[in-house]
């Protein structure tokens with residue numbers, strides 16, 4: 001295990017089991033709807049690629065890159081679009097895929113944006129929900145698991161762009177970011 005990881009919260013096998021359950025729910029709810037799956041870069045990259053393969057049914061995939069954390073463990077509060085979608089969401093059933101809901105600012109911003117762009121429906125699928133940290137109200141339709149108020153990394157999630165490639169989700173040793 002990486003020395004900077006205090007403890008593993010979810011192993012690869014546990015992540016896969018969560019994804020199988022979520023994919024089943026999504027496949028049932030979106031049957032014949034051809035949803036537009038929107039992966040929020042960069043954190044949701046691993047989750048999205050595994051989720052859409054587990055859904056194994058019609059869907060289109062697009063990517064949007066937004067950022068509010070920079071290299072910090074605290075959100076700046078301001079959401080910036082780094083890369084917008086290539087696809088129009090007008091009339092589409094949009095499923096936003098996120099790795100984690102923390103303060104809720106990113107998803108609250110995206111929900112409003114896609115509604116003003118006249119999506120037919122907008123739902124959220126998040127692998128993790130850190131409910132204790134919520135600042136802005138956000139309802140996620142599909143939630144993999146609720147996580148404690150600790151800074152987690154791996155399986156797409158970073159601290160200062162590191163640890164995204166760990167195949168598990170772990171709690172980062174606070175000494176890594178406190179110094």
Ligand SMILES: O=P(O)(O)OC[C@H]1O[C@H](OP(=O)(O)OP(=O)(O)O)[C@H](O)[C@@H]1O
Pocket residue numbers: 040041042043044066067068069070075098099100101102103104105106107157158
């Ligand atoms: O609920 P919030 O407080 O808005 O936090 C959640 C968001 O923060 C992280 O992304 P980040 O902006 O760090 O960019 P990244 O995905 O490229 O790491 C994470 O991937 C979510 O997108």
Ligand code: HPA
Pocket residue numbers: 069100102150151152153157158159
């Ligand atoms: O716990 C977290 N880890 C990594 N990125 C994050 N963005 C919001 N919360 C987190």
Ligand SMILES: [Mg+2]
Pocket residue numbers: 040041042043044066
């Ligand atoms: Mg993100």
